[in-house]
Amino acid sequence: MNKALRNPLIYLIFVIPAFVLFLAFFIYPVFTAINNSFTSWNGISKNINYIGFDNYVTAFNDVAFWKSVRNNVYFILFSCLIQVPLIVIFSLLIANVKKLKGLYKTAVFMPSIMSTAVIGILWGFIYNPDFGLANEILGVFGVSPVYWLSDKNWAMISILITNAWQWTGFYIVMVLAAIIAIPKELEEAAAIDGATGFQRATRITIPLIMPIISVVIMLSIAGAMKAADIVLVMTKGGPAGSTDVMATYMIRYAITSFKHGFGNSIAVLIFVFTIIITVLYQVLISKRTERIEY
Amino acid sequence: MKKSLMLLMTLIFVASAMLAGCGKSNSNGGNAPANEGQTTTNNGGNEAKVNDEPFEITIRHTQVGESKKFRLALLEDVVKKTQDAVPGLTIKLDAVESEVNRKEKLRGEMAAGKPPEVFDVFGSPDAALYAKEGLMLDLTPILDELGLKDKFTTLAPFTVDGKIYGLPIGGSIEGYFYNKEYFEQKSLKTPTTLDELDKLAEAIKADGKIPFAQSSKDAWIPLMTTNNLWSYYAGPEITYGFKTGETKWTDENMVKAVAKHKEWVDKGYYKKGELGFEYADMRNQIITGEAVMMMDGSWANSVFRDPAQAGDMVGKIGFFNMPPVNAGDPVVVMQDANNGYGFSAAVAEDPRKLQAVKEFIKNMWTDEMQLRGLKEDGVLPAMKMDLEQMKTTSDDALMQDIFKAVSEIGTSFPAFDALVQAEVNTALSMGIQQIIGGEIEPAKMLENVQAAQDTANKAEQ
16 A cells, blocks of 8 residues: 555546646636636627727726725725734633633624625614614714615725624634634743733734734635625615625626626736735735744 | 556546546436427328427526415416427426526526526516527517417517517506505695696605605616606607617706706605615505605505505505606606516427427417416516406406506606616616715716717627
């Protein structure tokens, strides 16, 4: 058997099925999308006309496209500047509770296993201007009703809050696992040296879990760039396109109008933008936090 | 030796697994004829015998859910009749939610060139595009053969270059549903001019009620009002000219129509926050008595006649057409039939499947079935029908109001989305939401729509 495992052909045989699937379901669609993005294909026709970079020019000259890019940026900023700090804070709190830790973990994880459609309906009730929980609470403080999903000034933030609620628990569980993996001796030694809880958290725990926080940020960026379902179920990109992200822009302006060539160019742009941002993040920030030695 | 054998066996296993995965089943869904010819000769004798070898066709329908149970029952009866009439035929019913079928499943199948034999389809722009690509069966000779060609109110949404590619299942008109009980209590009368409608809305608003129920999260809902308004102000024929470039969205009468809609929004005739409301919300506004009138398609009658959905409001809802600008002018109403069934072009290659399709059409589009759809489901017939005959199907007051509204129509027109390109519809949808949100003025909004129209027209040349 050892000899068999030394035979490269055996490895090749084991790799081929996965490689074929990878080619068929990842590489091939990516190259097809790139190819189609240079066409005016309607998604049905056998005749495909190549039009060069026209689709990209159309997208870059469209104000609505840049608005959708801006909304993707909002998603990223909200994730990194608000959601990630909350994830770290809640993880530290849950890691240090003595009782019912399992219950807290389950409770925060629950939204991430719910379907986005269900979450859309649930938060639709919360944001209802007449009887929604959000306005009920604001009403207690004498604030007049807010039209969360129908006012363009509030619709985007409403979606961002809902999206954060859905995914925060998932990331908390990831960060919790990292915190629990930190050797207890480190904290105990710091405690003996007189470090407070806050000092132990900021000087020991957080620096040691930076690699996992870095992964959480990267996953958040990738999630923010491909966000679509939560927008569709909550506002359908409205009112008047004010909550469109790149993916919903693609559906509204390309797919529903039988402009698959244009749709593919938007898909390629999402792909390229995501790669640029994640590579930049990896090179500029993430690399510095990867090596941890206890 | 053992290792070589193991290597060989592994190779065979992987190769066979891959080949099996790449294989193509011939059991169903292929384009191969179910059987060549309709008859076979019996042992060389002279007597021709009907070929009753089993074959299958698939009908993709969208009759999903409680609200469509009557339409599903009707379809099942047609399926049974068709199966009985065609030896060996089994019809497989494939139920898919309407939007999923329209936007995803059917499109994917069309792109692959393999739609089901019979499928639910929207006339414009969908069927027109599929037909141009040669994916839909030309029904013109079949309709001639069955004597059905001139039996429909309109086949325009399914007609491409003079050929018919689909048949509408029902028709509809757009108008106002209203709270009859409230009108009686306040001694209000249905309006005969737009000015009277305006005054009516003003009085209802002054009474603390919402004059018009409207949900604008989906732009097609407020666009029903806009489309009917511009058909009065600029004339219904203006919409036909946008695609050809003969008319412009920026026409001053179009601006007046959009300005009228905006005026109603600004006066608070619609509930605040309408841009966030779902379609069902506006019906609830009527059912709860919060709002008094609602522009919607006649298909909504099924909601107001169903005690499970409308509760105490059953029997208290009426219907009237949007009135003309001047008293005595002809009533202009959107009357359309854009949803129905289409058939795969591949059916023409198989005589037995073609026979099954003919039989399906023969059984589905009859006076009996159209009247049954009207009686059970409240869907107006797509086929021409005597008004008195329609009236006999229901003594329900709401249905009688709808029949009266149909009888009052002076000029009808198809919904704008059947006459302009999809991207123009997108621009218009965006524009009306901007008008409702107070972001844009009517003239500027229509300039944007015209720009989208010019681009779409240029792309088609």
